[in-house]
Amino acid sequence: MYYYREGYLRTSSEAYTLGKLSENFIHLTNNCLQQFNKNYGTFEEGNTLSFDVFRSLLKTDYNNLVDFDKDLLPRMKDLMIDSFLSTKSEINIKRRKFCFEMLGFDFLIDEDFRVWLIEVKLFR
Numbered sequence: 001m002y003y004y005r006e007g008y009l010r011t012s013s014e015a016y017t018l019g020k021l022s023e024n025f026i027h028l029t030n031n032c033l034q035q036f037n038k039n040y041g042t043f044e045e046g047n048t049l050s051f052d053v054f055r056s057l058l059k060t061d062y063n064n065l066v067d068f069d070k071d072l073l074p075r076m077k078d079l080m081i082d083s084f085l086s087t088k089s090e091i092n093i094k095r096r097k098f099c100f101e102m103l104g105f106d107f108l109i110d111e112d113f114r115v116w117l118i119e120v121k122l123f124r
Helices: 051-061 068-090
Strands: 008-010 048-050 102-109 115-123
Touching (some): 068 102, 068 115
């Protein structure tokens, strides 16, 4: 198993609120949806933050309250390992000697900096 170290965070074009539950631009950060919002790119270019930019934001805006590499990333890795272990019998089901399958993991980081696994995509 190989973990690719670089990643990114998708952001929304509108401020988060529970008051507008049906407003997709607030609750869904998919680029294919966000690109049609009038505020697309207002806060971050392409509504995307690299891990490095997010690390800096946590240091400056949250006064080192949470450390990406010590607090968030290990939880993401734990969830990835758990996901892999729960489905390892389904990966490389033809038992090919040299097989490559890529898993894409989507996470949510909530206001308390808890990491939640949203979905896993398998690319064959």
